Amino acid sequence: EDQVTQSPEALRLQEGESSSLNCSYTVSGLRGLFWYRQDPGKGPEFLFTLYSAGEEKEKERLKATLTKKESFLHITAPKPEDSATYLCAVRLTGGGNKLTFGTGTQLKVEL
Amino acid sequence: DTAVSQTPKYLVTQMGNDKSIKCEQNLGHDTMYWYKQDSKKFLKIMFSYNNKELIINETVPNRFSPKSPDKAHLNLHINSLELGDSAVYFCASSQGIGLSGNTIYFGEGSWLTVV
Numbered sequence: 001e002d003q004v005t006q007s008p009e010a011l012r013l014q015e016g017e018s019s020s021l022n023c024s025y026t027v028s029g030l031r032g033l034f035w036y037r038q039d040p041g042k043g044p045e046f047l048f049t050l051y052s053a054g055e056e057k058e059k060e061r062l063k064a065t066l067t068k069k070e071s072f073l074h075i076t077a078p079k080p081e082d083s084a085t086y087l088c089a090v091r092l093t094g095g096g097n098k099l100t101f102g103t104g105t106q107l108k109v110e111l
Numbered sequence: 112d113t114a115v116s117q118t119p120k121y122l123v124t125q126m127g128n129d130k131s132i133k134c135e136q137n138l139g140h141d142t143m144y145w146y147k148q149d150s151k152k153f154l155k156i157m158f159s160y161n162n163k164e165l166i167i168n169e170t171v172p173n174r175f176s177p178k179s180p181d182k183a184h185l186n187l188h189i190n191s192l193e194l195g196d197s198a199v200y201f202c203a204s205s206q207g208i209g210l211s212g213n214t215i216y217f218g219e220g221s222w223l224t225v226v
Contacts, residue, residue, distance in 0.1 A: 034214075034215075036217075038152075041219075041220075042219055042220070043115075043201050043203075043217035043218050043219045043220050044154070044201070044217045045217075046214050046215070046216060049214060085152060087154065089154075096159065096166060096167055097142060097159065097205055097207070097213065097215065098156050098159065098167055099156065099215060100156075101153065101154040101155070103151065103152060103153050104152050
């Protein structure tokens with residue numbers, strides 16, 4: 001069965017304390033891995049798409065990487081405004097454009 | 112300008128009632144979706160329409176009926192609401208459903224509470 005697991009469920013960081021969020025997947029055929037950011041009371045906001053192992057993408061303090069079994073979202077020197085829930089999703093071969101989501105990592109960055 | 116907009120944002124209703132949530136996108140996309148996010152924040156697809164044609168219909172009770180009058184609109188009608196229907200419903204859109212697929216953009220969500 002296709003599965004997407006994110007860890008940790010929650011993470012508290014001090015401002016400037018870099019860390020990584022993990023998204024591991026067990027799927028029959030990957031056709032894209034997506035990272036979204038969700039703020040309280042808002043819809044998911046698109047961050048990155050990764051298609052093949054070894055691919056990396058960056059945006060400001062965020063960098064997403066992909067291997068054959070997992071993806072990492074690295075946060076460098078985070079700021080309080082980076083606090084949000086980060087969602088990972090996969091698009092599968094034969095699944096059309098359907099996204100299968102993980103349960104998210106709730107990140108809080110404190111001063 | 113809001114790209115994917117849905118109304119109402121909040122809806123509180125009694126069990127057994129029928130309600131609708133409306134969604135409109137101004138991105139020029141041809142594919143629209145309804146996702147449900149439960150109390151544990153788990154986001155799961157319900158339906159998808161491409162050019163007004165239903166292409167994804169997950170295991171959803173028959174009480175839920177989507178309707179797409181045109182490519183820019185996808186509404187969700189729910190009959191005989193139950194307590195378990197309480198959740199956040201997100202509308203989304205993308206351009207295309209092909210091999211490469213495309214980024215899916217989400218609306219702000221509609222908070223449904225059934226009492």
